[in-house]
Amino acid sequence: MNSPITFTKDEEQLSLYIMKVYPTDVSVIWENYTKVELLEKWWAPKPWKCETQKMDFREGGSWNYAMVSPENEKHFAGLNYQEINPHRSIAVSDFFTDENGNINTDLPKLNWLIGFTGIEQGTKLTFNIYFNSLDDMKQILEMGFEEGFKMQLNQLEEIVRGN
Structure with missing residues (x-):
């Protein structure tokens, strides 16, 4: 279980607040966010999978990846690491891209x-996600x-529980 x-959605603040508690040490959850081989196991909601194109986990670094469907349809995205406080917090900007990592300006950019x-x-894992407009949030x-991200967070729980 x-x-x-x-x-929680807050349209006035253009934000989402998400929280989940994991029955494991912070260092375990941290590693699942900072190591490609672990992140790829849970970042895409099943039956999709995550494929990293490149990851440079450091302030000023980035992560580019694709969400891949069972039919091999790919949706590309990326994020830039803005601030990293080891085992405490990660601040990122998150965006959609084309297959070459160029930002798709037709889709919203988020700050997490x-x-x-x-x-x-x-470990209590929290997400504060901020949008540039109500239209972007919608x-x-x-x-x-919401459904996809909840699936991902539950997949991470199953991994750390050893299921």
């Missing part, structure tokens, strides 16, 4: 602050972000 996920907090039950949600 997966632990619950808090998913991901927090990693050690608690008695394990577009991302209409693309199935």
